[in-house]
Amino acid sequence: MLKQMEGSRAVAEAVGLCRPEVICAYPISPQTHIVEGLSELVKEGRIDNCEFINVESEFAALSVAIGSSAAGARSYTATASQGLLYMAEAVYNASGLGLPIVMTIGNRALGAPINIWNDHSDAMSMRDSGWIQLFAESNQEAVDLHIQAFRLAEEISCPVMVNMDGFILTHAYERIDMPRQEQVDAFLPPFEPIQMLDPARPVSIGAMVGPEVYAEVRYLAHYKHLQALERIPVIAEEFQARFGRASGGLIRPYRTEGAELIVLALGSVNGAIKDVVDQMRADGHKVGSITVCSFRPFPLDALRQLLQGVRRIVVVEKNLSLGIGGILANNVRMSLRGLEQPVFTVIAGLGGRPITMHGLQECFTKALAGTLEELHFLDLDWEIIRRELHHARSERRSGPVAENMLKLRLQGRSDV
Amino acid sequence: MSDENAPEQKVKFYQKGTYTVGNRLVNVRQRSVQASMDRSNSLTCGHRACQGCGEALGARYAIDAAMRATNNQLIAINATGCLEVFTTPYPETSWQIPWMHSLFGNAAAVAAGVAAAMRVKGLKQVRTIAQGGDGGTMDIGFGCLSGMFERNDDVLYICYDNEAYMNTGVQRSSATPVAARTATTPAMGANPGNSFNSGKNLPLIAMAHNIPYVATASVAALHDLEAKVTRAMSLHGARYLHIHVPCPLGWGSAPHDTIQVARLAIKSGLFPLIEAEHGMVTATVPIRQPVPVTDYLKLQKRFAHLLRGGEENARKLAAIQTIADNNIKRFNLVRKEAPRV
Structure with missing residues (x-):
């Protein structure tokens, strides 16, 4: 059903369609509207048989979800920015325990200086936590990714983070094709945990593991991500077959045929990038782009296939690994190991700085001309820095x- | 309680011939009440607690009592700490119940999640407990604990208070008594040991949340402890049980003195045994013959520096005696009625 609605509300309704059994909520901008929406849906009885728990911190939010998930209940929470950092210990714990929790991140910058606006610093801080990290390009995709996330998480027993750009997506009103309950039910079977806390079959979970097998346990967590690389495209295909639209998957190429320049990015900025690609194609430039939807696991092979032989590769990213550059660009370089193809990084949109089509086009034109620096900061005010x-x-x-x-x-x- | 027809447990050689409380391998007539097959022995032999560990004893009694009270429909969540480490060195586990360890500071929240899952699954008979040491409860887990209290989640939280961070090697916690020596409050300098006017009283803080049940218990009064667990499990909502568990290693007491030390803590007034419902004290265990705090302190090397004479030490001992006296006054512990200890 088509609806005009806010991204956060749309995600709340999508999560509701997934029949969550325990939802833990702690407010932080720009994620608040999601849990507010869910609290309404639970209070109104529109989500059947669900516990909505207002907790005292993000650390507790994920901890409650750890408990409920381990006890066999489909569990969900949402956070952003400082909240994600505050729950960091539990983030690693949830993946270590193999609990299929789904968590939305309304991506936001990290302080200090405190800043409530969008970038991807928060998600990047947890890139090695063992969670699957998916990035939504639009609110429609955010809706669809949540439905796929529960399916993926529960299939491989691994938690999934669905990232959506704070304010740009969470607070934007767009047309949403909201799936029907019976569609979601057919796509997402009830949660059947591989292990759970059950008095009939007592197990000890979370025991101490020493050097004798810790490395093997970590390898198995790594193996889950390799499994996810295979499952994500399959789940996205099945989603498309059932729901009639393409959403998710590992990566989505756009007009990459014969491209001399390919631009890569995570999240909503891909919309602006595609518009610039269209303009430059209209002007006769061979430009294309790739939306990276799955950041963890990172689709090394899929990217290598598409990027091999492309003359210029530019990564636009909303994070900065201080002293090094962009984190996504480093991962893209990894996909091109052994090949001599330079990867250019454009650091853009930090702390909510608008990314304009004009600024992007200038970068891409420079890249084609071979005059873009390897690490470029978009629209930086060099005068005040000086x-x-x-x-x-x-x-x-x-x-x-x-x-x-x-x-x-x-x-x-x-x-x- | 011992039953002539009680089946014997499969023999484990290291248990044979010992007279450990609860040993089911000795002659049926020699078995103690704890060896009854009605007891679940949720925390079994083979764990790696130190000799004389108060926490292992307290945990076994508390969990077994909770198992009896819930007809064995119990899930336990454990904070990081001694109890977690000595019971579950991979691939062994001493727990016969569904048990999970997540983190140091989140046991109360994880247990709240388990309780929520049981509600949505309609498994009302399955009850949840959380347990941790004083550090995991009073310090790093305090936020999650207070949240669990104020939401009135259906969880019994049990704190095994051994008055310091024993698992990491005896560092000070907010439960460490004044003057006590720990690895981070060494008995050195002008003011040896833990500083005065520090620490907090968690049972009173728990009571301030107006939760259905708060109690203190001790390994020196096991029937009282079991009765409190049973009472706690008969109620719903957030409940808190604070158990005093001496740690021979950390306190510098003899392993065979664990019960004696715990008993002297009660008799001196330093550890009052109380029960409270909805923020009101409902019962206390009276002290028949109060003893001076020095009787308690002198069994423990962590207080040895206090007992070397001198004016300053005398002032400090008097201050500790005042703490005990105030407890006795506050809870009316010395009174004329049938004593329980």
Whole structure:
């Protein structure tokens, strides 16, 4: 059914269609509307037989989900940014225990400086946690990925994070094709845990494991991700067959035939990138793009097949590994190991900085011309950086950096 | 309780011939009440607790009592700590019940999740307990515990209080008594041991949440402990049981003195045995013959520096005696009625 609705509300309804049994909620922007929506759905009785638990922290939110999932209940929570960091210990624990929890991340920057706007720093901080990490390009895909996420998580007993860009997706109103309950029921069977806490069959879960087999246990977690690489495309295909639209999968190429330049990115920025690709194709440039939907597991082979022989590869990413560059770009380089193809990184949209089509097109044009730096910061105000560096060099106690930058920015404006 | 026809457990050679409480391998007539086959022995032999461990004893009695009270329909969640480590060194486990360890600070939240799962699955008969040491309960797990209390989740949380971080090698926790020596409050300098005017009283904090049941118990009063667990399991909602469990290693007491030390903590007034429902004290265990706190302190090397004489030590001992006296006053522990200890 087609509806005009907010991304968060759409995700809440999609999660509801998955018949969750325990939902744990702790508020943090920009994820709040999702759990608010779910609390309404549970209170109204539109989600049948579900416990909605308001907890006292994100650490508790995921911990409650760990308990309920281990006891055999389909469990869901959502968070963002600092919340994801605060629950970090439980994030690793949930995957270590192989609990198929699904969690939405309304992607947001990390402090300090505190910033509530979108980038992917939060998700990247958990990239080695053992969770499957899927990134939604649109609100429709966010809806669809949640339905696929429960299926995937429960098939391989591994938790799944569905990432959707904070505000850009969570707060955007778009047309959503909301699946019907019977469609979801046919796609997503009831949760059958591979092990659970049950007085009839007592087991000890979470025992201490020493050097004798810890490495083997970790390898098996790695093996799950290799399994996921196979299952994600299959589940996406089945989803398309049942629901009549393509969503999810490992990667989605766009106009890559004969491309001299291919741009890669995670999440909603792919919409703008595709528009720029269309414009540049119209101008006769051989440009294409790839939406990376599954960041963990990372589709090394699928990317290598598409990228092999492409002259220019640009990764647009909303994170910064300080002193090194982009995390996605490093993973893309890994897919091209042994090949001499340079990968250019464009760091963009940090802390919610708008990514304009104009800025992207300029980068891609430079990349085609061979003049783009290997690590490029999109729309960086070099003037205030220069002034602050000068200020800090000249005065030991030069004050808090973030506040100084804001001051300089405002002064710059008043100068105009 | 011992039954002539009681089946013997499969022989494990290291148990044969010992007179350990609960040994079912000795002659039927020699078996103690705890060896009754009615007892679930949820925490079985073969764990790796130290000799004289109060926590192992407390846990076994508490869990067995909870098993009896729930007709064996019990799930236990364990915080990281001694109890977790000594019972489940992979691939062995001493637990005969569904048991899970997740993290140090989240046992109360994980248990809340289990209880929620049981509600949605309609398994009302399956009950949930969470257990941890004083560090996992009062310090790192305090947020999750308070959350579980205020939501009134259907969980019995049991804290085995041995008054420091024993698993990591005896470091101070917020349950460490004043003046006690630990690895991070060494008996050195002008103010040896743990500082005065520190620590917190978790049973009282639990009571402040107005939860259905709060109690303190001790391994020196096992029938009282079992009765409290039974009472707790007869109620629903958030319940808290705080069990005093001496740690010979951390306290510097003799392993064979564990019960004696625990008993002196009660008799001196330093560890009052109380019960409270919905924030109101409903019962206390009276002290028949109060003893001075020094009787308790002198059995433990962690207080040895206090007992070397001098004015300063005398002042400190008086301050500790005042703590005990205030407990006795607050809970009216010395009174004329039939004593239970």
